[in-house]
Amino acid sequence: xxxxxxxxxxHAWLQRRWxxxxxLAPRVTGDDPYPLELRLRRPKAADVTERFGEVMxxxxxxxxxxxxxxxxxxxxxxxxxxxxxxxEHRMPVAGVVPSEADALRLLRRGAxxxxxxxxxxxxxxxxxxxxxxxxxxxxxxxxxxxxxxxVIAVLDWFQAHPRAGLYLRQLEIPGVDSKFIEQRRGLxxxxxxxxxxxxxxxxxxxxxxxxxxxxxxxxxxxxxRFRILDSALYLSGLSDLSxxxxxxxxxxxxxxxxFVTENRIxxxxxxxxxxxxxxxxxxxxxxxxxxxxxxxxxxxxxxGDIDTHGFGILNRFRATFSEARSMLMDRATLLDxxxxxxxxxxxxxxxxxxxxLTAEERALFEDxxxxxxxxxxxxxxxxxxxxxxxAALPD
Numbered sequence: 001x002x003x004x005x006x007x008x009x010x011h012a013w014l015q016r017r018w019x020x021x022x023x024l025a026p027r028v029t030g031d032d033p034y035p036l037e038l039r040l041r042r043p044k045a046a047d048v049t050e051r052f053g054e055v056m057x058x059x060x061x062x063x064x065x066x067x068x069x070x071x072x073x074x075x076x077x078x079x080x081x082x083x084x085x086x087x088e089h090r091m092p093v094a095g096v097v098p099s100e101a102d103a104l105r106l107l108r109r110g111a112x113x114x115x116x117x118x119x120x121x122x123x124x125x126x127x128x129x130x131x132x133x134x135x136x137x138x139x140x141x142x143x144x145x146x147x148x149x150x151v152i153a154v155l156d157w158f159q160a161h162p163r164a165g166l167y168l169r170q171l172e173i174p175g176v177d178s179k180f181i182e183q184r185r186g187l188x189x190x191x192x193x194x195x196x197x198x199x200x201x202x203x204x205x206x207x208x209x210x211x212x213x214x215x216x217x218x219x220x221x222x223x224x225r226f227r228i229l230d231s232a233l234y235l236s237g238l239s240d241l242s243x244x245x246x247x248x249x250x251x252x253x254x255x256x257x258x259f260v261t262e263n264r265i266x267x268x269x270x271x272x273x274x275x276x277x278x279x280x281x282x283x284x285x286x287x288x289x290x291x292x293x294x295x296x297x298x299x300x301x302x303x304g305d306i307d308t309h310g311f312g313i314l315n316r317f318r319a320t321f322s323e324a325r326s327m328l329m330d331r332a333t334l335l336d337x338x339x340x341x342x343x344x345x346x347x348x349x350x351x352x353x354x355x356x357l358t359a360e361e362r363a364l365f366e367d368x369x370x371x372x373x374x375x376x377x378x379x380x381x382x383x384x385x386x387x388x389x390x391a392a393l394p395d
Contacts, residue, residue: 038074063076063092076092116138147180149175153175155191159196162215167217223242228255229272230275230276253277255277262313271389290320302327309350311357341374343375
């Protein structure tokens, strides 16, 4: 019957309303969207004239699936039309769902609506401020309805213990373990942001991985890893250590030099060097060195990739340690390793103004940023040959 609306189209239209939350949301908003009306795609005048039998079959099929035939569902709205050939006849122009009960029965969603209602009632009895969230996200509530009482228990705990400073594993919530929370961090973030005061939320901590930090829980903290390069300075025979930032800040090592490199393998393979240490593997975590004021008193070197990103990190490092010198990040090193060049990822290129670079560093940065040496040229630090590293170290 061509492009004329059939019962399947009416069901699909109502299903889209369900998928958008339009059927469940009024249960908490108090709105009454009924009756719901769908204008039908119907036969044209020429169809009535030339295909009258098919048109009548279409009308009868719509009526067979309607409320008048089934006792529930949609009603049909008719208009009287006149045709030169067929004379006066009634044509359905709209399908109308008169009530929520009709919509739910037509969709076979009655049981789900009841589950939603139970979860919504539990929520609003405890957290009436979540009414707007439920109206926006009714299907998300329904998705978790079977465990919703445990979700509410988690919200209760965080409201009673803002920024508790505990590890997730330490939370004592009846019926809830840390895995339950970890698997629902996205949902819980939405809900906690609605019920907690602003001072209980760290707005800088975003994304599911930052859940613990956002709500004041303890996290697996970043450690500073370093190697002592002079055997005479080993700590109780230990040369490779990982410590908390505040512990590193309290160190009083009798060293004259500290080398900082991003790459972990470079740090592990770094040659022995008198009265020196190498700090490695921090990446953008270089900020954790900021409280180690004793680093200002040593000869501090930074070794990163020769690309715009590497110079961006060097520039940032010098915001804290202005005296830091770059190492193996010069033009000669780059040109000596031409056969080992790669390409910097376009979305990782440094787009800022590196105001803390030396004149020589800035000139090389500009050449890289403007592709004067080739397209997105990059020399990763682990590609620099070991002999060049040895030659760069003091005797």
